[in-house]
Amino acid sequence: MNIHQALSKLDWRKRAYFMRKFQIRSPKNEHILNMTDEEFLKWADRQSFIVFHNWEQTDEYFELYMLYMKSKMQRDLETVYDVVSDKAKQGDEKAVRLFLQLHKDMTQLQKAMNRTQTKQEEVQEEEEDDLVL
Numbered sequence: 001m002n003i004h005q006a007l008s009k010l011d012w013r014k015r016a017y018f019m020r021k022f023q024i025r026s027p028k029n030e031h032i033l034n035m036t037d038e039e040f041l042k043w044a045d046r047q048s049f050i051v052f053h054n055w056e057q058t059d060e061y062f063e064l065y066m067l068y069m070k071s072k073m074q075r076d077l078e079t080v081y082d083v084v085s086d087k088a089k090q091g092d093e094k095a096v097r098l099f100l101q102l103h104k105d106m107t108q109l110q111k112a113m114n115r116t117q118t119k120q121e122e123v124q125e126e127e128e129d130d131l132v133l
Contacts, residue, residue, distance in 0.1 A: 001067070002067075002071060003024065003064070003067050003068050003071050004024075004026065006063075006064055006067055007019065007024075007064070010064075013044045013045075013046070013052075014052070014055060016029070016032050016040075016043075016044060017040075017044070017052045017055075018061075018064060018068075019032065019033070020032050020033055020035070020040060022068055024068070037049070081102060084098050084099050084102065085099060
Protein backbone atom coordinates (compact mmCIF):
# COMPACT_ATOMS: atom_id res chain seq x y z
CA MET A 1 0.00 0.00 0.00
CA ASN A 2 1.34 3.44 -0.85
CA ILE A 3 0.84 6.63 1.13
CA HIS A 4 -1.98 7.91 -1.10
CA GLN A 5 -3.94 4.67 -0.69
CA ALA A 6 -3.49 4.76 3.08
CA LEU A 7 -4.51 8.41 3.28
CA SER A 8 -7.64 7.78 1.21
CA LYS A 9 -9.01 5.71 4.10
CA LEU A 10 -8.78 8.60 6.59
CA ASP A 11 -11.24 11.27 7.58
CA TRP A 12 -10.82 14.17 5.16
CA ARG A 13 -9.51 16.52 7.86
CA LYS A 14 -6.79 14.15 9.00
CA ARG A 15 -5.85 13.41 5.39
CA ALA A 16 -5.59 17.12 4.59
CA TYR A 17 -3.58 17.83 7.76
CA PHE A 18 -1.09 15.04 7.04
CA MET A 19 -0.69 16.02 3.39
CA ARG A 20 -0.25 19.67 4.34
CA LYS A 21 2.25 18.89 7.08
CA PHE A 22 4.47 16.80 4.80
CA GLN A 23 3.66 18.69 1.60
CA ILE A 24 2.36 15.58 -0.16
CA ARG A 25 1.02 16.71 -3.49
CA SER A 26 -1.99 15.37 -5.33
CA PRO A 27 -3.96 16.77 -8.26
CA LYS A 28 -6.67 18.13 -5.96
CA ASN A 29 -4.82 19.50 -2.93
CA GLU A 30 -2.58 22.32 -4.14
CA HIS A 31 -4.78 24.92 -2.45
CA ILE A 32 -4.50 23.13 0.91
CA LEU A 33 -0.71 23.02 0.76
CA ASN A 34 -0.59 26.79 0.30
CA MET A 35 -2.99 27.71 3.13
CA THR A 36 -1.85 29.55 6.23
CA ASP A 37 -2.55 27.92 9.59
CA GLU A 38 -5.56 30.17 10.14
CA GLU A 39 -6.97 29.47 6.69
CA PHE A 40 -6.52 25.73 7.18
CA LEU A 41 -8.29 25.76 10.55
CA LYS A 42 -11.19 27.71 9.09
CA TRP A 43 -11.39 25.39 6.08
CA ALA A 44 -11.28 22.29 8.34
CA ASP A 45 -13.86 23.85 10.69
CA ARG A 46 -11.55 23.61 13.73
CA GLN A 47 -10.69 26.15 16.41
CA SER A 48 -7.12 24.92 16.99
CA PHE A 49 -4.61 22.25 16.04
CA ILE A 50 -5.03 20.40 19.36
CA VAL A 51 -7.13 17.63 17.83
CA PHE A 52 -4.46 17.10 15.14
CA HIS A 53 -1.60 17.21 17.63
CA ASN A 54 -3.42 14.64 19.78
CA TRP A 55 -3.88 12.47 16.70
CA GLU A 56 -0.11 12.59 16.13
CA GLN A 57 0.25 10.53 19.32
CA THR A 58 -1.81 7.62 17.95
CA ASP A 59 -0.75 4.36 16.31
CA GLU A 60 -2.73 5.31 13.21
CA TYR A 61 -0.62 8.43 12.71
CA PHE A 62 2.62 6.58 13.44
CA GLU A 63 1.81 3.90 10.85
CA LEU A 64 1.10 6.60 8.25
CA TYR A 65 4.30 8.41 9.17
CA MET A 66 6.34 5.21 8.80
CA LEU A 67 4.74 4.52 5.42
CA TYR A 68 5.54 8.07 4.32
CA MET A 69 9.15 7.77 5.49
CA LYS A 70 9.53 4.41 3.76
CA SER A 71 8.44 5.88 0.44
CA LYS A 72 10.69 8.90 0.96
CA MET A 73 13.67 6.64 1.69
CA GLN A 74 12.90 4.60 -1.44
CA ARG A 75 13.00 7.74 -3.57
CA ASP A 76 16.28 8.80 -1.92
CA LEU A 77 17.74 5.34 -2.49
CA GLU A 78 16.82 5.55 -6.17
CA THR A 79 18.57 8.91 -6.42
CA VAL A 80 21.70 7.60 -4.66
CA TYR A 81 21.68 4.49 -6.82
CA ASP A 82 21.52 6.59 -10.01
CA VAL A 83 24.45 8.76 -8.89
CA VAL A 84 26.58 5.78 -7.85
CA SER A 85 25.71 3.90 -11.03
CA ASP A 86 26.70 6.85 -13.24
CA LYS A 87 30.00 7.32 -11.43
CA ALA A 88 30.72 3.57 -11.56
CA LYS A 89 30.10 3.57 -15.31
CA GLN A 90 32.64 6.38 -15.63
CA GLY A 91 35.23 4.20 -13.90
CA ASP A 92 35.28 5.74 -10.41
CA GLU A 93 36.84 2.96 -8.32
CA LYS A 94 35.07 3.87 -5.07
CA ALA A 95 31.74 4.09 -6.88
CA VAL A 96 32.29 0.65 -8.43
CA ARG A 97 32.88 -0.86 -4.97
CA LEU A 98 29.85 0.94 -3.56
CA PHE A 99 27.73 -0.15 -6.52
CA LEU A 100 28.71 -3.79 -5.98
CA GLN A 101 27.98 -3.48 -2.25
CA LEU A 102 24.58 -1.95 -2.97
CA HIS A 103 23.81 -4.81 -5.34
CA LYS A 104 24.83 -7.38 -2.72
CA ASP A 105 22.78 -5.67 0.01
CA MET A 106 19.72 -5.41 -2.22
CA THR A 107 19.98 -9.10 -3.13
CA GLN A 108 20.15 -10.06 0.55
CA LEU A 109 17.21 -7.79 1.36
CA GLN A 110 15.14 -9.32 -1.43
CA LYS A 111 15.91 -12.84 -0.15
CA ALA A 112 14.88 -11.82 3.38
CA MET A 113 11.66 -10.28 2.06
CA ASN A 114 10.88 -13.45 0.10
CA ARG A 115 11.42 -15.58 3.22
CA THR A 116 9.13 -13.31 5.24
CA GLN A 117 6.45 -13.47 2.56
CA THR A 118 6.70 -17.26 2.42
CA LYS A 119 6.35 -17.51 6.21
CA GLN A 120 3.32 -15.22 6.16
CA GLU A 121 1.69 -17.36 3.47
CA GLU A 122 2.39 -20.51 5.51
CA VAL A 123 0.84 -18.98 8.63
CA GLN A 124 -2.19 -17.89 6.63
CA GLU A 125 -2.60 -21.41 5.21
CA GLU A 126 -2.32 -22.91 8.69
CA GLU A 127 -4.99 -20.52 9.98
CA GLU A 128 -7.27 -21.46 7.09
CA ASP A 129 -6.70 -25.19 7.72
CA ASP A 130 -7.91 -24.91 11.33
CA LEU A 131 -11.38 -23.79 10.30
CA VAL A 132 -14.22 -26.04 11.40
CA LEU A 133 -17.29 -26.05 9.20
